[in-house]
Amino acid sequence: MQIFEVIELKEFPFFKTIEITNGEIVGGIINDENNHKVFLLVDHDEKRIYVFNGRKSPLKLQIYGGILAHMLRKQLKLFYRVYSLNKFEKNDEIFQEILERPLGAGRAKIIDENDFSQQLHDSASSSNITIFSPRFKSAIEIIKEYPIPEGYKRIFLIIGGTIYSEEEEVESLLSEERISFKETKMGRLNDGFTFFKDMNYAIRLIVHNKTIQGIELFIREDEEIKPLEIETPIIYEERFSKEGNIDDLIKAFQIPDTLPEEMLENDENIDENTI
Numbered sequence: 001m002q003i004f005e006v007i008e009l010k011e012f013p014f015f016k017t018i019e020i021t022n023g024e025i026v027g028g029i030i031n032d033e034n035n036h037k038v039f040l041l042v043d044h045d046e047k048r049i050y051v052f053n054g055r056k057s058p059l060k061l062q063i064y065g066g067i068l069a070h071m072l073r074k075q076l077k078l079f080y081r082v083y084s085l086n087k088f089e090k091n092d093e094i095f096q097e098i099l100e101r102p103l104g105a106g107r108a109k110i111i112d113e114n115d116f117s118q119q120l121h122d123s124a125s126s127s128n129i130t131i132f133s134p135r136f137k138s139a140i141e142i143i144k145e146y147p148i149p150e151g152y153k154r155i156f157l158i159i160g161g162t163i164y165s166e167e168e169e170v171e172s173l174l175s176e177e178r179i180s181f182k183e184t185k186m187g188r189l190n191d192g193f194t195f196f197k198d199m200n201y202a203i204r205l206i207v208h209n210k211t212i213q214g215i216e217l218f219i220r221e222d223e224e225i226k227p228l229e230i231e232t233p234i235i236y237e238e239r240f241s242k243e244g245n246i247d248d249l250i251k252a253f254q255i256p257d258t259l260p261e262e263m264l265e266n267d268e269n270i271d272e273n274t275i
Contacts, residue, residue, distance in 0.1 A: 027099035
């Protein structure tokens with residue numbers, strides 16, 4: 001198994017890879033100490049390229065990793081396929097098996113500044129992300145394949161232009177009650193742009209076949225949710241719960257002997273006679 005780290009550059013081409021050779025197994029590199037990095041793993045036995053985004057890795061570095069993975073696939077003559085290693089939970093059997101793989105040499109080479117003379121445009125265009133509204137059912141199935149990050153809880157899910165929240169449901173079984181979560185439609189986002197600035201969100205994009213399936217907004221489980229600050233006037237319930245006079249209520253439903261228009265005409269006549 002070969003491992004390459006995605007490196008950000010300050011100048012063109014702005015990103016490259018370096019090969020990691022100082023280690024014995026994959027688990028010595030893919031660990032909590034490197035959760036701010038992005039790695040490309042090349043499995044020459046199964047002809048697969050795995051992209052691993054550390055939990056704290058910046059979005060820009062993750063995008064670079066996706067582009068470099070496709071460039072690496074092109075370098076290996078397209079016989080390889082690109083997969084996301086983040087699709088598996090830490091205790092997943094496949095994930096644990098990959099962590100135990102030994103590091104070794106292979107025919108994949110680093111991608112550096114010399115590889116961007118002609119390939120930059122082709123590689124970037126082949127990695128374009130198409131933005132449109134996917135079908136909800138297929139998108140939600142793909143999104144559910146990715147586990148919720150450890151220590152986080154999802155507040156909002158955006159598919160296309162529609163935003164969803166999670167509603168807690170209690171499922172009654174024969175022997176026990178089980179709590180499940182169902183995506184509840186809140187409504188469509190407004191045209192233009194929307195700021196989510198009320199909390200410190202961690203944002204995750206789920207991409208499948210070069211298409212954004214959904215955007216998830218997470219907060220840490222230990223973060224206190226602040227109450228919403230409503231700027232519109234609120235009518236408090238106390239105003240309606242006070243005791244009143246029943247005669248006033250009955251009088252309010254009675255039709256007056258004189259309508260407002262007639263009262264206005266009478267007032268005008270009085271004014272004219274006075275003049």
